[in-house]
Structure formats: C-alpha cells, structure tokens
Amino acid sequence: MIGLEYILSIYNLQHVELAEILGIKKQNINMWVKQKQNIPKKYLPVLEDLFAVRSNYFSREITEIDKLEIQKEKLKKELKPLIKKREQQFAIGEINDIVEKTIYDKEEINTIERDIEKAKLVSKFKEALDIVDNNPYLDTYKLIVELMEKVQHEAVLHKTIEALAHYYEVLPTFVNSQPEQEEFETEIFEVFDDHNC
Known part of the structure; x- marks a missing residue:
C-alpha cells in the first residue's frame, strides 16, 4: 500500500x-x-x-513503521500535545549516541512512540537473524527470546547484557543504568577475559 x-x-x-x-x-x-x-x-x-x-x-x-509514524503525526495534529519534558537517553542504531527524547502530556503520543521504538527493535532483530541464510547462532537467538519471555525483569539479566555491551564496546563506558553496574562489570569482565577465546 x-x-x-x-x-x-x-x-x-x-x-x-x-x-x-x-x-x-x-x-x-x-x-x-x-x-x-x-x-x-x-x-x-x-x-x-x-x-x-x-x-x-x-x-x-x-512499512509498518511508516504506518505508525503516520498515525503519530495524525494524533499530534488532533491532540495538539504539549512537551512535558525532554530526557537524554542513549540510542543504539546507525549511530550510537545520546539523543533527546521528548515526553508529551498526552499519553497516546508517548504510547505510539514506544510502539515505534518496539517496531524498530523487532525489525533490527529480524535483520540480525537474516544476516546469513543458515545462521550458525540460531540457538543463541532462541536463548535470547526465551530469556526475554521468562526473566526480562530480572536485574541480573539486564546487568549482564549491559556488561556485554560495554565489554564489546557497543555501549560507551559512560552509559551506566545503575551505580553498582561498574562494580558488577569489573567482576564479570574477569570471567569474560578468562573464557574469551
């Protein structure tokens, strides 16, 4: 269409x-x-x-993402939301950088922006799966999905994924979600170094 x-x-x-x-x-x-x-x-x-x-x-x-973007603009036109605040957040994408995220006074706009962000993540996940036809790491993707379904709210999962992102320099070291993350990473990096072939 x-x-x-x-x-x-x-x-x-x-x-x-x-x-x-x-x-x-x-x-x-x-x-x-x-x-x-x-x-x-x-x-x-x-x-x-x-x-x-x-x-x-x-x-x-x-695309489906385009449809969501169009819906968002229609909502903005109809609701005329006001900007409640702006937050700094780290965005991973084509360029990993700190971006300014706008929070509106109308929850419908904030909701559709989260939907857009989720749709973009799903698209990136699919692209990562499709990098090779016979993906040798399919079991890893299966484990990631299982973890996200079953324990996504567990602190240790988030801390470990963030540590991996720092270890492989996907995430800059200055981006930490929690104060104790640095201590956690110091300990887990020793394990990673011992087992990194």
Missing part, C-alpha cells in the same frame, strides 16, 4: 473529497494511488500541510 492510500484510509477521506480539497478531478487521485501518475510537485506541500506528514510518504510503499 502506498502512503497516500493509507493516509486517506486513517483520515476516513474518500478520493473525491481529497480531489475537491485540491480542486482537481477524482481520477487524478485514483491515478496517484494506483501509481500510474506521480503526484505533481505543486500538490506535495498542500498534502504535507493537510496531513502533517512529510512528502516522501505519499508516493511510496510504506
């Missing part, structure tokens, strides 16, 4: 209604949605303003 079609569906807007707003024929909208004709550049800013979404969403096939 292309972005414009999805956007029209969540706004419950018919092709003819959008055509009237833009002052064009319904057939033009049909051609855009069917990708038989590109959306003329002069209409992109109008669509951006109308739906509060960047123009790159309108003409391309969209």
Whole structure:
C-alpha cells in the first residue's frame, strides 16, 4: 500500500473529497494511488500541510513503521500535545549516541512512540537473524527470546547484557543504568577475559 492510500484510509477521506480539497478531478487521485501518475510537485506541500506528514510518504510503499509514524503525526495534529519534558537517553542504531527524547502530556503520543521504538527493535532483530541464510547462532537467538519471555525483569539479566555491551564496546563506558553496574562489570569482565577465546 502506498502512503497516500493509507493516509486517506486513517483520515476516513474518500478520493473525491481529497480531489475537491485540491480542486482537481477524482481520477487524478485514483491515478496517484494506483501509481500510474506521480503526484505533481505543486500538490506535495498542500498534502504535507493537510496531513502533517512529510512528502516522501505519499508516493511510496510504506512499512509498518511508516504506518505508525503516520498515525503519530495524525494524533499530534488532533491532540495538539504539549512537551512535558525532554530526557537524554542513549540510542543504539546507525549511530550510537545520546539523543533527546521528548515526553508529551498526552499519553497516546508517548504510547505510539514506544510502539515505534518496539517496531524498530523487532525489525533490527529480524535483520540480525537474516544476516546469513543458515545462521550458525540460531540457538543463541532462541536463548535470547526465551530469556526475554521468562526473566526480562530480572536485574541480573539486564546487568549482564549491559556488561556485554560495554565489554564489546557497543555501549560507551559512560552509559551506566545503575551505580553498582561498574562494580558488577569489573567482576564479570574477569570471567569474560578468562573464557574469551
């Protein structure tokens, strides 16, 4: 599904209604949605303003993450949330860095942002699984999933994963979730060093 079609569906807007707003024929909208004709550049800013979404969403096939992003922008437009506070957090992604996370006064916005973050994690996990066709570490992934299902709230699991992230320099040393993490890591790093082949 292309972005414009999805956007029209969540706004419950018919092709003819959008055509009237833009002052064009319904057939033009049909051609855009069917990708038989590109959306003329002069209409992109109008669509951006109308739906509060960047123009790159309108003409391309969209992902589940894109759908969530579009829903978030629709919610922002409807609820007009205020920024309650901004928090610094470490983000792991293409560039591992400290980023500013916005917390809104409307929980619906915060919830959809968490949903987007979860969807991105699931996507990255799937990409990691698909790195090779016959993944030799499939058992490791199975164990990770089992641990996340059964003991995700256990402190020792979080501390150990954070220690591994520090050990392999995925996470900078200045990022610590708890004050006692450094002491824990000093001890566990000795074990890692003893067993690292």
